[in-house]
Amino acid sequence: MDTPQEIIQVQNLVKKYGDFTAVNGIEFSVHKGEVFGLLGPNGAGKSTTLEMLVGLRKPDDGAAMVGGYSIQSELNRVKEIIGVQLQSTTLFELLTVTEILKMYASFYPKNVDIPDLIEDMQLTEKAKSRIKGLSGGQKQRLAIALALVHDPWILFLDEPTTGLDPQARRTLWEIVLRLKERGKTVVLTTHYMDEAHVLCDRIAIMDQGQLIALDTPSLLVKRLQSASAVEFSFPDMKEEVSFEQLNGVKQVGKQNDTYVLYTDDIQATLTALIHFASENELELVDLKTRTATLEDVFIHMTGRRLREG
Numbered sequence: 001m002d003t004p005q006e007i008i009q010v011q012n013l014v015k016k017y018g019d020f021t022a023v024n025g026i027e028f029s030v031h032k033g034e035v036f037g038l039l040g041p042n043g044a045g046k047s048t049t050l051e052m053l054v055g056l057r058k059p060d061d062g063a064a065m066v067g068g069y070s071i072q073s074e075l076n077r078v079k080e081i082i083g084v085q086l087q088s089t090t091l092f093e094l095l096t097v098t099e100i101l102k103m104y105a106s107f108y109p110k111n112v113d114i115p116d117l118i119e120d121m122q123l124t125e126k127a128k129s130r131i132k133g134l135s136g137g138q139k140q141r142l143a144i145a146l147a148l149v150h151d152p153w154i155l156f157l158d159e160p161t162t163g164l165d166p167q168a169r170r171t172l173w174e175i176v177l178r179l180k181e182r183g184k185t186v187v188l189t190t191h192y193m194d195e196a197h198v199l200c201d202r203i204a205i206m207d208q209g210q211l212i213a214l215d216t217p218s219l220l221v222k223r224l225q226s227a228s229a230v231e232f233s234f235p236d237m238k239e240e241v242s243f244e245q246l247n248g249v250k251q252v253g254k255q256n257d258t259y260v261l262y263t264d265d266i267q268a269t270l271t272a273l274i275h276f277a278s279e280n281e282l283e284l285v286d287l288k289t290r291t292a293t294l295e296d297v298f299i300h301m302t303g304r305r306l307r308e309g
């Protein structure tokens with residue numbers, strides 16, 4: 001069968017845990033060959049969505065087609081064409097890297113060359129090492145290798161870099177981008193906006209079981225209509241002030257005591273802000289300026305940060 005261009009189609013998917021609705025009627029499509037990200041804070045429903053698409057959880061409503069097959073009525077076909085790496089993959093600690101890959105390969109009628117796969121995942125040095133001695137990043141790369149052993153069309157990665165150090169994260173990013181170059185479709189969940197920005201062709205932002213935005217990273221940021229953000233606080237300010245009136249300000253966000261002004265004219269906004277502070281004899285604290293990011297898109301849409309604290 002030919003791979004459809006819309007390799008995943010999700011319609012009104014719902015998942016409830018008792019009275020609690022974890023995924024509340026989401027809809028999206030994933031294009032063949034893209035890296036598609038589900039971005040959102042803890043508890044947004046990203047893992048539940050992914051688990052429904054790979055057949056680990058049964059939707060309470062809605063439908064999804066993966067690679068042209070229904071996750072409800074053709075799950076066995078779906079499983080042949082997908083590879084899955086979940087948040088906590090249990091590995092057989094006493095086996096070596098090569099042994100576990102050979103064991104997984106034996107479950108499938110067709111599989112890729114194991115030494116090549118080990119090399120692609122930058123594990124050649126560890127090919128004969130036992131799993132229990134691997135670092136977090138190496139274990140994560142092994143989990144991805146296991147998901148790729150039967151040469152799937154689509155790879156699902158659930159928070160692939162959570163808990164990894166910066167170097168290990170970058171190595172994993174390189175691997176994902178290389179898989180994309182080779183024509184694989186990758187669906188990943190993350191709560192790291194930098195990761196979503198670097199890796200994903202398109203991002204679906206999830207919050208509280210719903211999909212609140214879907215676009216390319218740059219268009220999501222552009223939608224804010226402001227290129228820069230100015231952050232600050234006024235600890236001794238007694239009354240609320242509408243900073244919208246300051247020169248250049250397009251939008252205003254607030255997180256605890258910190259204000260975020262989104263502006264296209266950073267110079268005008270800074271001048272107006274400093275003027276406002278001296279006129280009102282207020283001390284301007286923790287002033288920062290930066291380029292608007294996906295995090296700002298999330299703050300703007302929900303009033304909260306992706307990662308609290």
Ligand SMILES: Nc1ncnc2c1ncn2[C@@H]1O[C@H](COP(=O)(O)OP(=O)(O)OP(=O)(O)O)[C@@H](O)[C@H]1O
Pocket residue numbers: 017020022040041042043044045046047048049189191
């Ligand atoms: N088996 C379960 N029983 C009851 N509630 C659950 C179950 N699994 C998940 N939930 C709840 O459903 C919501 C969505 O969880 P989910 O794991 O899909 O979120 P997430 O966006 O992937 O977050 P995280 O980044 O923490 O994994 C959360 O509030 C979670 O507590």
